[in-house]
Amino acid sequence: MTPLERPAARYFSPEPAQRRVAEALYATIADLPLICPHGHVDPRLFADPNYTFGSPTELLLIPDHYIFRMLYSQGIGLTDLGIPRSDGGETETDHRKIWQIFADYIHLFWGTPTGVWLQDELYYVFGIHEKLTGENAQAIYDQIDEKLRSPQFNPRRMYEDFNIEVLCTTDAATDTLAHHKAIRESGWGGVIRPTFRPDAVVNLDMAGWRQNIDTLSEVSGVDVRDYRSYIQALEGRRAFFKEMGATATDHAALTAYTEILGADEADRIFVRALKGEASAEDAQRFTGHMLTEMARMSSEDGLVMQMHVGSFRNHSPSIFARHGRDMGADIPISSEFTRNLKPLLDRYGTDPNLTLVLFNLDETTYGRELAPLAGVYPSLVLGPPWWFFDSLNGIRRFFDLVMETAGIYNTAGFNDDTRAYPSIPARHDLWRRAACDWVAGLVVRAIVDEDDARQMVHALAYDLAKRTYRL
Amino acid sequence: MTPLERPAARYFSPEPAQRRVAEALYATIADLPLICPHGHVDPRLFADPNYTFGSPTELLLIPDHYIFRMLYSQGIGLTDLGIPRSDGGETETDHRKIWQIFADYIHLFWGTPTGVWLQDELYYVFGIHEKLTGENAQAIYDQIDEKLRSPQFNPRRMYEDFNIEVLCTTDAATDTLAHHKAIRESGWGGVIRPTFRPDAVVNLDMAGWRQNIDTLSEVSGVDVRDYRSYIQALEGRRAFFKEMGATATDHAALTAYTEILGADEADRIFVRALKGEASAEDAQRFTGHMLTEMARMSSEDGLVMQMHVGSFRNHSPSIFARHGRDMGADIPISSEFTRNLKPLLDRYGTDPNLTLVLFNLDETTYGRELAPLAGVYPSLVLGPPWWFFDSLNGIRRFFDLVMETAGIYNTAGFNDDTRAYPSIPARHDLWRRAACDWVAGLVVRAIVDEDDARQMVHALAYDLAKRTYRL
């Protein structure tokens, strides 16, 4: 049994001068509330005042695609890890057994963000100061399990313990927002806001699109039968989300391609899609058009627009067939923004009412395209490193590649983008420490002074996210 | 009021051992004269012995697209910053007001090269040892204004104070070089050389190309009516530039695409262009052909050839419509060299009389294509980081990505590439310090010894630029 250490200087440069500055900066922001403007925590956690998380495995392993994809890469079957099957077939149900596998393979996570987030959760959230190993796996399982049954592990209480100021969820355009309604009516003081995500009714080639349009008709009360009624229904839904507290929308696309279709052409494509006759090109053009159209709506209703591009979803047909969507086999592709975003930016890039936050998975675009674009277009802001790059090195590269051209004030601060609720403090802490270390590097090189540095880390830790998302 | 500090170890690694080596290396090169082989300083500064710079805002803000693009990105209008309008319409003329805006938003420049260059100019060139803030903005304006009226702020005198050995300007192929003539005839000892830049008569799709060809006819004395007379006129202009002291040419293109057209095909495209009938493909192929043709001329007349590729110019149509070309909305694109340069290199890449200096805005090409190419073709040399990448991190990445494959002797040393004359010392100092810090990193890792290190920093600071540009 090895007692874990959590030195104050965690993640900082080992060089004593830089470390001293980083520690001093960190002390000024460590206790700021957490702004969580984008993520995937289930609103049910807060709607039900007596919500419980289930077993340690249900909470920490089964829903986390970072964890099961890594185990899978070393030959462990997804069903052995309790991942549900699309056909409802058998999958491991012994949660202790799954936990044991994870502990036996803990070395796979050495040096990874998953590794450090998990260490932090166990240490700070669950108070386990022992290193997880194959040997102590069951004993630690017991400790977590016991904690999860205690009143302290109620999501609303954790919200306060985590010092969260606001948390935004991500919700389908057709969602009734029943959980959000319940939260608002409960009288509880936490701030949980929905985010409007219309991908499933926008991307014509997404499985289930046709049924989703029917659902859209139902929930919007608009009979969607052509492009015009479709737009009307979407505008209605946006208004509803806004009423329910939303300040932002979110859009996923394979590429950043945008264009502006004439209303007639948009209608022709939409009607073809309704008949199940849309081509791949139709789908690509329609997505590109709708991104521009959503920018138009944002410029009118003031909802902040987020774009996440560059993920080739469901890359493995065998995983997709057995387990369905979002099961860890999403792989990045290279991205292009200078030409792809031009139609959208030509029309809305200087609109004072539009804030468009960009995320992508191709770091080569940071310095080459994104920072120069954000450094000139008033509407553009860069989101923090996403997904595989939300890590110590990923954040360091983001700062190094973006800030010299865009400055920090054309960036959106941090968002944790997680569905793993208990990992939220660990993720913000990593960002905050990485930001302090980076700014400390500027101080010790006499690029900024300590006064400026304090304002910079405050902005990066808190102000920028709040301002960008109009919270 | 915060007194600024300029520690001796500015920009260096904070690690004491590396810093000591860097400081010692820097001491050996800090006083070397500045070689400025490529830039955009207006030769009028030196032609008129009584030239004055106007107001602080006219000197430091209005001409600097790094500054106004950053302010614009945060929603400040270009007309509020005094940027001239294409239609001659109104724009802010109160220079104190513009200065105030800049000072109020000085935080946008924290951690950016613009921020450090400007701090350095104020500190060293204007002797202002106080940090610029919204509060002291007008007082500092007064101090700069007073200085600008003093005899010390004469460009010729500054040339000597800055310890410049040679400064090359960039001049249109059709320029009469009247200012250069005046400088040469003035008897002043400074060395100002022109550079031949034919883009406006080469790129068929550039606005004004047809009129530029007429001007080319006039200034060359050759009636340009077909491809043959066009080449003759260009060769005549190159000879004239060379006579006037030029040692180099400069060529901008969207991509590095080259090809070799047959004389008949080149003529057909050229004649179509004269009639206003050239297609986009014609323009691309003709630019690619002319790059190769310019390499041929360089191999004959010995003018060093520079290529700057990868900038998508005038990205924002609204800025272009209101304010014209080069107004900050140029955005990089990804570049390709291995295949694009092959036609040129097949013909001239091993020509001992050709030196081709490459610049681009896609850092991914540094290690993947440029260093391997420069590391084998005798004619190829790599220019220093350009534009957005002429920064502390940009230079560090350049060294790390290029030098292991190409070595330092296939690079061209530094050039400041600036139109902001008073920023020249700050830019060279950043490069020199970054070079010393990088070489010091090799010393403390026992990769090179201190003897080699001293020669390396001397080459990087001085010799390589002088040798490459045949100065």
Place this chain on the structure above:
Amino acid sequence: MTPLERPAARYFSPEPAQRRVAEALYATIADLPLICPHGHVDPRLFADPNYTFGSPTELLLIPDHYIFRMLYSQGIGLTDLGIPRSDGGETETDHRKIWQIFADYIHLFWGTPTGVWLQDELYYVFGIHEKLTGENAQAIYDQIDEKLRSPQFNPRRMYEDFNIEVLCTTDAATDTLAHHKAIRESGWGGVIRPTFRPDAVVNLDMAGWRQNIDTLSEVSGVDVRDYRSYIQALEGRRAFFKEMGATATDHAALTAYTEILGADEADRIFVRALKGEASAEDAQRFTGHMLTEMARMSSEDGLVMQMHVGSFRNHSPSIFARHGRDMGADIPISSEFTRNLKPLLDRYGTDPNLTLVLFNLDETTYGRELAPLAGVYPSLVLGPPWWFFDSLNGIRRFFDLVMETAGIYNTAGFNDDTRAYPSIPARHDLWRRAACDWVAGLVVRAIVDEDDARQMVHALAYDLAKRTYRL
């Protein structure tokens, strides 16, 4: 004369805390045997018990394309360096003269991996503790020459001195493996294994393909006249290589493009190629198909499959015409894996019997495509940095970009990939030190503890290569 120093902390971060950890880690692995699973050492060295290396120039300069390409880039002719001509024409034969040129230009190699490998070879292998310069070049030549004549410089003896555990060569699919046979029959204890490399009979557009097919018929005993007999011959050769100790195959391709042709279509293309009628598209598709087919064979016979992609071979037609293949003018291109590998991965990516090790020359794919792919597909493993990137910075970037997503256990450890036998210890030492420094960086940032760190460096230095290549 400068005595060289080889401090214990070579290559490590200068920061004392990190350096201390790195040194301690290095002490635990410095004496581990070398696993050399991929390289280009000639098996003749070991087949002939009395093999001698010839002159210092023959051993160290003439065969090393890193060295002569750099000298060529500065205008030194390849014939002046003794590089053989395709036409058998004259080339420099005075090896002392060539050695003198190299020493006179030693500054070209400052800060390059070639520079440090060579320093290390001279220091540790040849015991020369003086820095090579133009002045002492002939004296050092004498010392090396004398050493090369001593019994200590027998390749088999060096194998033991270098502490090599296993060394794999790379051999054409049509090779008789006569040298390997001789080694096995000699009773010598060293382990030299062949590797099956079928490029010359797979890539239809490679010069000599048609004759290579005839050789394939001969050596395999299968009359190759259609696709079916071709596959049969290849399978026969693989079985023979396996019998002779091979555990792996190696495949070079310009891109990672894969597809699966129907047997009929594969046959039509193959028959066209036999007649000399294959198109460029045929060649590309056939290579893509054969990669998939080789994955199928590997999943059956268990030979580990290596893919090296992204080198544009023989870029300079003049060097190719005078000196032939592999003469230093190979230039990287950008690569794509997410889409290109999908057909192969769809079929074999989860096959427990397939290990596919990927190498490429486009570092942008490390974090964006390769680490996410290796981090999910059980069959995929990432090879160490290749060619231009097998350097201190190249290895650091590889660790930083790959390990957070893939973890270390989806990588293949190190291989030296060299034809320069005496440089093997220097290359492994660079990797091991770089690995220790990187892991030490994780320790001082409290990301992993020292126990985990020791296991990580052991894996990186030894276990991973051995496991991946099934040695």
